[in-house]
Every structure is written in structure tokens, then in C-alpha cells.
Amino acid sequence: MECECRLSHLILTNFRNYQEARLSFSPKVNCIVGANAQGKTNLLEALYFLSTGRSFRTPHLFHLIRREAPFFSLEAHFVKENVAQALKITYDGKTRRILHNQTSLRSLSQLFGILPVVIYSPDDVQLITGAPAKRRRFLDIHISQYDPLYLAHLVRYFQAMKQRNHLLKSQEEASLSIWEEQMARSGAYLIEKRKEALITLCVPLQRNLALLSGQKETIDLAYHTSFPVGQKEEFAALLAKGREKERRLGSTLIGPHRDDLFLSLNSQEARLYASEGQKRCCACSLRLAEWQLLKERLGVSPLFCIDDFGVHLDEMREKFLKEALFPLGQLFLTSPKPLSFCETKERRHFHIREGAVMVSDGAKKPVPEETLYGSALFPLATEQIAQAAD
Amino acid sequence: MECECRLSHLILTNFRNYQEARLSFSPKVNCIVGANAQGKTNLLEALYFLSTGRSFRTPHLFHLIRREAPFFSLEAHFVKENVAQALKITYDGKTRRILHNQTSLRSLSQLFGILPVVIYSPDDVQLITGAPAKRRRFLDIHISQYDPLYLAHLVRYFQAMKQRNHLLKSQEEASLSIWEEQMARSGAYLIEKRKEALITLCVPLQRNLALLSGQKETIDLAYHTSFPVGQKEEFAALLAKGREKERRLGSTLIGPHRDDLFLSLNSQEARLYASEGQKRCCACSLRLAEWQLLKERLGVSPLFCIDDFGVHLDEMREKFLKEALFPLGQLFLTSPKPLSFCETKERRHFHIREGAVMVSDGAKKPVPEETLYGSALFPLATEQIAQAAD
Numbered sequence: 001m002e003c004e005c006r007l008s009h010l011i012l013t014n015f016r017n018y019q020e021a022r023l024s025f026s027p028k029v030n031c032i033v034g035a036n037a038q039g040k041t042n043l044l045e046a047l048y049f050l051s052t053g054r055s056f057r058t059p060h061l062f063h064l065i066r067r068e069a070p071f072f073s074l075e076a077h078f079v080k081e082n083v084a085q086a087l088k089i090t091y092d093g094k095t096r097r098i099l100h101n102q103t104s105l106r107s108l109s110q111l112f113g114i115l116p117v118v119i120y121s122p123d124d125v126q127l128i129t130g131a132p133a134k135r136r137r138f139l140d141i142h143i144s145q146y147d148p149l150y151l152a153h154l155v156r157y158f159q160a161m162k163q164r165n166h167l168l169k170s171q172e173e174a175s176l177s178i179w180e181e182q183m184a185r186s187g188a189y190l191i192e193k194r195k196e197a198l199i200t201l202c203v204p205l206q207r208n209l210a211l212l213s214g215q216k217e218t219i220d221l222a223y224h225t226s227f228p229v230g231q232k233e234e235f236a237a238l239l240a241k242g243r244e245k246e247r248r249l250g251s252t253l254i255g256p257h258r259d260d261l262f263l264s265l266n267s268q269e270a271r272l273y274a275s276e277g278q279k280r281c282c283a284c285s286l287r288l289a290e291w292q293l294l295k296e297r298l299g300v301s302p303l304f305c306i307d308d309f310g311v312h313l314d315e316m317r318e319k320f321l322k323e324a325l326f327p328l329g330q331l332f333l334t335s336p337k338p339l340s341f342c343e344t345k346e347r348r349h350f351h352i353r354e355g356a357v358m359v360s361d362g363a364k365k366p367v368p369e370e371t372l373y374g375s376a377l378f379p380l381a382t383e384q385i386a387q388a389a390d
Numbered sequence: 391m392e393c394e395c396r397l398s399h400l401i402l403t404n405f406r407n408y409q410e411a412r413l414s415f416s417p418k419v420n421c422i423v424g425a426n427a428q429g430k431t432n433l434l435e436a437l438y439f440l441s442t443g444r445s446f447r448t449p450h451l452f453h454l455i456r457r458e459a460p461f462f463s464l465e466a467h468f469v470k471e472n473v474a475q476a477l478k479i480t481y482d483g484k485t486r487r488i489l490h491n492q493t494s495l496r497s498l499s500q501l502f503g504i505l506p507v508v509i510y511s512p513d514d515v516q517l518i519t520g521a522p523a524k525r526r527r528f529l530d531i532h533i534s535q536y537d538p539l540y541l542a543h544l545v546r547y548f549q550a551m552k553q554r555n556h557l558l559k560s561q562e563e564a565s566l567s568i569w570e571e572q573m574a575r576s577g578a579y580l581i582e583k584r585k586e587a588l589i590t591l592c593v594p595l596q597r598n599l600a601l602l603s604g605q606k607e608t609i610d611l612a613y614h615t616s617f618p619v620g621q622k623e624e625f626a627a628l629l630a631k632g633r634e635k636e637r638r639l640g641s642t643l644i645g646p647h648r649d650d651l652f653l654s655l656n657s658q659e660a661r662l663y664a665s666e667g668q669k670r671c672c673a674c675s676l677r678l679a680e681w682q683l684l685k686e687r688l689g690v691s692p693l694f695c696i697d698d699f700g701v702h703l704d705e706m707r708e709k710f711l712k713e714a715l716f717p718l719g720q721l722f723l724t725s726p727k728p729l730s731f732c733e734t735k736e737r738r739h740f741h742i743r744e745g746a747v748m749v750s751d752g753a754k755k756p757v758p759e760e761t762l763y764g765s766a767l768f769p770l771a772t773e774q775i776a777q778a779a780d
Contacts, residue, residue: 035704036667063662122666122702123519125512248638272453276512276698277426277726308666311701312512314425314726336667336704 003300005116006330007047009077014069016042017355025330026348026361032334034352040334043352044119044305047332050076050087051117051302052141053096053108061091078115080300087115109151112144116294116302120287122311127286128270128279132260139194139261142201142290146297150193157186161252164239168247177240183255184236190256195223197293198261204292208285212320219265219282226258280312288324301329309333393690395506396720397437399467404459406432407745415720416738416751422724424742430724433742434509434695437722440466440477441507441692442531443486443498451481466505470690477505499541502534506684506692510677512701517676518669519661522650529584529651532591532680536687540583547576551642554629558637567630573645574626580646585613587683588651594682598675602710609655609672616648670702678714691719699723 006027012018017039032040041057045064048056055064065072071092078085088099098105105111126134144151160182167176202221209219227238238254246252263270263282270282284306295301304325310318325331333339351358396417402408407429422430431447435454438446445454455462461482468475478489488495495501516524534541550572557566592611599609617628628644636642653660653672660672674696685691694715700708715721723729741748 036671036702036707037665041665058662060662122515129513249640250638272448272450275427275431281426308702312426312698312726317426336702 003081004329005078005080005300005302007076007078007115007303009075010043010046011073011075012043012046013071013073013075014066015046015072015074016064016066018042019066019069019355021355021357023350023357023359025332026346027330028346030330030332030348030350031339032332032350032352033338034334034336034350036336038352039355040336040352041121041307042355043350044121044307044332044334046074047076047115047117047303047305048119050074050089051111051115052145053089053098053111056119056121056123061096062093065091065093076115080115085114109144109148112148112151113146113298116145116298116300117305118287118291118294118302119305119307120284121307124283124287125276125279127283128263128274132258135261136257136259138286139197142294143193143197145294147193150190153186153189157183157190157256160186161255161257165246165251168243169250171247176243177236180236180239183239183252184232187235187255188232191223191225191259194256194259198223200293201286201289204289205285208288208324209281211324212281212285212317213278214316214320217266217278217281219263219270219285220267222262222264224260224262225256227254276312277314277317281317284321288328291328303330303332304328305332305334307334309335309339393471394719395468395470395690395692397466397468397505397693399465400433400436401463401465402433402436403461403463403465404456405436405462405464406454406456408432409456409459409745411745411747413740413747413749415722416736417720418736420720420722420738420740421729422722422740422742423728424724424726424740426726428742429745430726430742431511431697432745433740434511434697434722434724436464437466437505437507437693437695438509440464440479441501441505442535443479443488443501446509446511446513451486452483455481455483468505470505475504499534499538502538502541503536503688506535506688506690507695508677508681508684508692509695509697510674511697514673514677515666515669517673518653518664522648525651526647526649528676529587532684533583533587535684537583540580543576543579547573547580547646550576551645551647555636555641558633559640561637566633567626570626570629573629573642574622577625577645578622581613581615581649584646584649588613590683591676591679594679595675598678598714599671601714602671602675602707603668604706604710607656607668607671609653609660609675610657612652612654614650614652617644666702667704667707671707674711678718681718693720693722694718695722695724697724699725699729 004027007025008027010021010023010025012021014020023043032043034040045055045057048054049064055061058064071090073088073090075086075088078087085101086099087101090097098108098111100111100114127138140150140154144154160179164176164179164183167173167179198221205221206219209217227235235255239252242253265274265278265282270279274282288304291302291304306325310321313321347361349360351360394417397415398417400411400413400415402411404410413433422433424430435445435447438444439454445451448454461480463478463480465476465478468477475491476489477491480487488498488501490501490504517528530540530544534544550569554566554569554573557563557569588611595611596609599607617625625645629642632643655664655668655672660669664672678694681692681694696715700711703711737751739750741750
């Protein structure tokens with residue numbers, strides 16, 4: 001049985017340009033429309049933050065607090081496996097606190113998988129043309145969502161490398177091999193899991209791109225390692241062998257932190273030969289593949305979001321994208337221009353203006369969101385959440 | 391008297407996906423429409439290549455040659471200061487040859503300014519969010535177009551730095567100070583000219599952004615240097631002082647190759663706080679400012695091109711952009727969806743499909759380009775060029 005995950009309510013307090021906003025969503029299509037710089041992407045950023053504890057736009061949490069406010073808080077009410085759940089994250093400039101159904105989570109890795117979200121954003125073109133770090137980050141976050149051990153190894157690997165680089169610089173040989181051993185153990189795990197993820201991503205990726213391009217284009221993925229072998233013993237030996245050179249440079253030259261993901265489109269390097277529309281289709285196909293695999297691994301269908309829907313695509317590809325989206329479950333789409341997307345009854349339109357939200361369903365006229373379900377203060381009554389689960 | 395520069399004809403041979411294409415342009419608005427990956431951007435790339443001898447998409451010229459072809463050639467016929475001129479560039483995989491009115495140009499720097507072109511492309515969002523190198527490149531190319539000495543100093547600076555880094559690594563002290571002296575002399579010139587360019591860019595930039603944002607937004611530019619002084623003597627002294635540390639790192643840590651251009655929007659760092667639409671408006675305002683200053687410095691109005699017109703902008707900003715474009719002179723706009731832009735009579739529509747071009751004027755039905763002015767082989771008759779000059 002397929003398990004649905006449906007976000008019914010989202011409450012933002014002092015998050016980016018939202019002082020206080022409460023949104024209730026359609027279980028199917030949610031179109032978020034508004035002029036530039038009104039706060040559309042901030043809503044998707046809130047969803048992503050609830051899913052991963054991070055932003056896809058900035059590494060610094062203080063950028064997310066509304067100007068001159070002391071904290072921000074995000075709260076999601078959702079139904080997963082027919083159980084109503086709540087997730088709340090607050091950040092006061094120092095500490096990030098996560099509450100899942102009244103249980104406090106101790107670490108970010110516990111958050112992964114609770115409210116799965118996949119976002120395709122304009123910046124994802126960097127997955128094709130950007131630095132290798134962007135592609136490594138994509139793989140790292142994707143795998144972390146279904147494999148908590150991966151995240152643990154990732155942290156250990158970087159800690160060990162930091163120690164090794166420090167010892168190399170200060171010319172202390174004594175404990176180097178301990179850290180190299182740790183790097184080799186965690187590094188081999190990372191590389192193995194990344195290669196596995198690539199193989200499983202490849203099939204849905206190819207299917208998605210064939211669909212979006214009208215069967216005209218083919219894509220391929222390859223993992224490029226910075227050293228020829230994947231076994232941890234050989235990795236440790238290579239690290240020991242490289243000490244002299246790496247001491248001079250002050251950094252470690254081989255390992256998963258130097259690897260890359262290679263994308264080829266129609267047998268040519270996508271980075272160099274793809275057009276703007278083709279790059280967007282490749283990136284979107286990759287996000288769709290991410291969604292499909294997360295769904296398989298987690299047993300629930302993640303929320304799927306597209307920021308600036310349809311941009312850079314021609315009419316044919318936009319049509320194919322709409323067709324690809326429909327079976328996905330709950331959708332969140334933003335656009336600076338009106339969206340003609342939603343021909344289903346289960347749609348809701350959000351009009352965003354300077355952090356204020358107006359909602360309309362189908363042909364109804366827009367009404368202020370508060371009038372839809374009162375301005376009662378958080379927390380929402382359990383009945384409302386139960387209703388949303390029906 | 392304002393001097394016009396109007397491109398009348400463009401001929402592409404084995405360039406990207408064009409086997410052989412001949413286009414004749416409207417002196418005002420040229421709309422290039424077609425599905426993704428059909429060759430729209432390749433036309434703008436051809437214009438940019440004729441202007442600068444480079445591509446804005448790849449540093450490798452062999453990427454520009456049509457697959458399995460032995461060479462590419464680009465030929466432009468244009469009218470500047472009421473004189474019909476021709477410019478032809480060919481590349482056979484080894485040598486780039488430039489011919490201006492039957493005169494062979496010996497260097498790229500002689501090409502700058504002959505056919506001035508400014509392109510605003512989707513990748514320009516990198517001017518806001520990308521690495522500092524993107525912004526330095528913007529400044530370097532902008533200044534080189536009106537100041538040939540700048541390009542000469544840029545080349546000398548990087549040659550001297552390469553020598554210095556080489557000597558540092560091989561621990562030869564002898565001639566270090568000669569190269570540091572050269573770096574200081576050229577580096578000081580670069581920094582001075584970049585600061586000057588920033589000051590002159592700032593005024594039109596602010597005006598353009600006010601226009602595009604409906605007077606809602608303000609922008610500011612600042613030059614961030616990697617060292618506190620700009621005098622060449624102090625620069626040389628700092629280089630000498632840094633030798634020991636830089637020997638270990640194998641690279642030079644201070645100088646114009648490490649500087650950055652800082653953009654703030656509404657008094658906040660644009661890179662971090664601007665929305666996607668705002669970033670596009672900032673980048674576009676910068677390109678418009680570049681156009682305005684080039685026009686002033688060169689005394690002719692450059693061609694202005696926008697790749698994927700209007701993308702990420704809301705309806706208001708798109709409208710303001712159209713208003714900003716109209717006074718600019720000859721325009722080249724691409725779009726994956728039909729453009730409702732051109733309400734002027736002096737417009738021409740190009741429909742691109744797999745490197746083939748169909749043309750229509752105003753309400754006319756599309757006709758194959760060849761039938762417009764025959765399929766006579768290049769070179770075009772002088773009469774045709776003279777006609778275009780009327």
C-alpha cells in the first residue's frame with residue numbers, strides 16, 4: 001500500500017519576510033503566485049527547512065530570522081501513514097530546537113525522513129554547470145534522507161580530515177595514521193553509497209528526461225573518483241603516501257570530498273553543450289528521480305515543490321512537465337506570473353504580497369487567509385488536523 | 391550627433407548547430423523564438439564572438455565548431471557611423487583569423503570596439519551570487535572594450551604572477567623582485583581603472599534598477615580589495631613581504647586577481663537576500679549600465695541582446711524592462727515561448743528549429759530565410775549592404 005504524506009497546515013513566525021502567516025494547503029496542487037520579492041520562495045524554503053533543518057539558499061540560520069526579530073519558528077501539521085503529526089522548529093539566534101509530536105529531537109539526523117520534501121529550484125541549474133561541490137551536496141543530502149549512517153560517516157570523515165590537515169601543517173606525525181584510518185573507513189562507505197545511489201538514480205532519471213524532452217534526449221551519470229580504488233586499505237595507503245606533498249599544500253587531495261558526478265546529455269558533456277532549457281530539464285529530471293527513490297526508500301511520497309515553475313522551458317516541455325507532476329502527490333508551485341496549471345478541482349491558489357497571504361479555491365474570489373480558519377492562536381485544534389486527514 | 395551601429399546581416403557556417411545560416415535583421419527589434427535546444431542562444435553567442443573574439447559560454451573555441459566539421463566561420467555586415475563594414479572570424483581548430491574590411495587583425499585587442507555588443511543572459515545571475523571571478527571577468531571585459539591599455543596590463547599582470555609563482559615554488563629568489571615590480575605596476579593600473587569603472591557604472595545602474603523595480607529598490611556597488619593600499623610601491627613591498635607564506639601555498643594571495651565587486655540591494659547583501667526576480671533585475675540593470683557607458687565611451691550604441699527574455703520577472707518588471715529597452719537601438723531577444731513584445735513596425739521574428747531559420751515581418755506569414763534574399767553564396771553583394779544602410 002502506498003503511503004501518502006500530506007501537509008495540511010504551515011505556520012510561520014518571524015521567518016524571512018513573514019511576521020505571522022498560517023496557511024492551509026490543498027492535498028493536491030498548491031499554486032503560490034506573486035510579484036518578485038514578495039515571499040514566494042520563502043514558503044518553499046520553510047518546507048525545506050522543516051524537512052532537513054537547513055535552507056537551500058543560505059548556510060547561516062540568522063539570515064532566516066525576520067529583520068529585528070529575536071527568533072523564528074516554523075510549524076507543520078501533516079498526515080503521514082494516516083497519523084496526524086506535528087513538527088516544529090525554532091531558532092533564537094543561538095540554538096535550533098526541533099519538536100516532533102511533543103518529542104524533542106537531539107540531532108539533525110533524527111529529523112531526516114520525518115517530513116520528506118524535494119524542491120526543484122532555479123539554482124539547481126548549478127547541478128549541471130556549477131562546481132563539483134554542488135553535485136556532491138546533492139548526493140550527500142539525498143542519501144542522508146534515507147540512510148542515517150551515511151550522515152554519521154560524512155561527519156566523521158570531515159572531522160578526521162580536519163585533524164589530519166592540522167597535524168600535517170604542524171608537522172606532527174604521531175597520530176596521523178589513526179586519522180587516516182578513520183578517513184579511509186568513512187570515506188570508503190561514502191563512496192560506496194554514492195555509487196549505489198547513482199546507479200539507482202540513473203534509471204528514473206533517464207525515464208524522466210525522455211518524458212520531458214518528448215523522447216528526444218538521453219542522459220547518463222557517472223561517478224568520478226579522485227583516486228583509482230575504492231577499498232579502504234588502499235585509500236589509507238594512498239593517504240599515507242601523499243603526506244609529503246599534502247603537507248606543502250595544507251590540504252588532502254584525494255577522497256570523496258574531491259569526487260564529482262558527471263552528467264552527459266546525448267553523449268556530450270551536459271555542462272558544456274546543453275542549452276538553458278536542456279539544463280533545466282536535466283536538473284528537473286534529477287529532482288523527480290530523487291522524489292521517486294525517496295518514495296521507494298521511505299515508503300511515503302515526499303512533497304514536491306517547484307520554484308519559478310516552467311521558467312526557461314518551451315511550451316512542449318512545460319506541458320510534459322505538467323504531465324509528469326500530476327501523479328506525484330502533493331505539489332507546491334511558485335510563479336511570478338499567473339499559472340494556468342491547475343485544471344484539477346483539488347487546487348488552491350495563494351497570492352503572496354509582502355509576506356501576506358491571500359487564498360482562493362478554484363473559481364472563488366480571493367479571501368484573506370485568516371477568515372478561512374479564524375485567527376485563533378497556535379496550536380491548531382486537533383479536530384482541524386483530523387479533518388485534513390480525511 | 392549620436393552614432394548608430396546596426397547589424398544588417400549575419401552569416402554562420404558550421405557554428406554550433408548551424409551548418410549554414412544567413413540572417414538579415416531589422417534595425418530595431420529582432421525576436422528569436424524557438425523550442426529549447428534549437429539554437430537560439432547560439433545566435434547571440436555568434437554576435438558576442440564577433441564583438442569580443444570569445445564565447446560567453448565556453449573558454450574552448452573547439453566547442454563552437456559544428457560536430458565533425460573542420461572549422462567555423464562568422465561574418466557580420468553592419469553599418470557604423472554611416473559606413474558599411476564587414477567583420478569575419480574563422481577558426482579551424484588551431485588558428486583564429488579576424489578580417490575587418492579586408493584587413494587582417496593581429497590581436498584580439500584590436501577587435502574590441504569594432505562591433506560592440508552587450509548581452510544579458512540567464513547565467514548573469516552569477517554576477518550576483520557567483521564566485522568573485524565572475525564579477526572580475528565582467529569588469530575586465532567591460533573596461534577592455536573601451537581601454538586597450540587595460541587589456542595589455544591584464545595580460546602582463548597574469549604573466550608576471552605566473553613567473554613569480556613559478557620562482558617561489560622553485561625557490562629561486564634572484565629575479566623575483568623584477569616580476570613583483572611588473573605585477574605592482576600593472577596591478578595598480580587594473581585596480582585604479584576598475585574603481586573608476588565602478589564609480590561611473592553606479593549612477594546608471596541605480597537609475598536602471600529604480601526603473602525596473604518601479605522605484606521600489608536601491609542598489610550600491612563597492613570595490614573590495616585584497617590589500618589595503620592601491621599605490622604600486624606599497625603593493626610591491628607587500629608582495630616581497632608575503633614571499634615566505636606564499637611559497638608554502640604556491641600562489642599569490644593579494645592583488646587584483648583576488649579582488650571583488652560587492653553589490654548591496656536595499657542596503658543588504660544582494661547575494662544573500664535578493665529574491666530570484668530581484669537578482670535578475672540587478673544583473674539586467676548592470677548590463678543596461680554597461681550598454682550606456684560603452685555607448686558614451688565608444689560614441690556608438692552597441693547592440694543589446696537578452697537571452698530568454700523576461701524569465702523570472704513578474705508582469706510589472708517585465709513591462710518596465712520593455713520600456714527600458716525601447717530607447718536602446720537595435721535589439722535581439724530570444725524566448726522559448728512566443729514574445730508579445732514587439733508592437734513596433736520595425737520588428738522581425740525569427741523562428742529557429744534545429745539550426746534552420748524562418749523569418750516573418752509584422753503580420754506576414756513565416757517564409758524560409760533563403761527566399762528573402764536568394765541563396766546566392768557569400769560574400770553578399772555590396773548593394774545589399776548599402777541598402778541596409780539606408
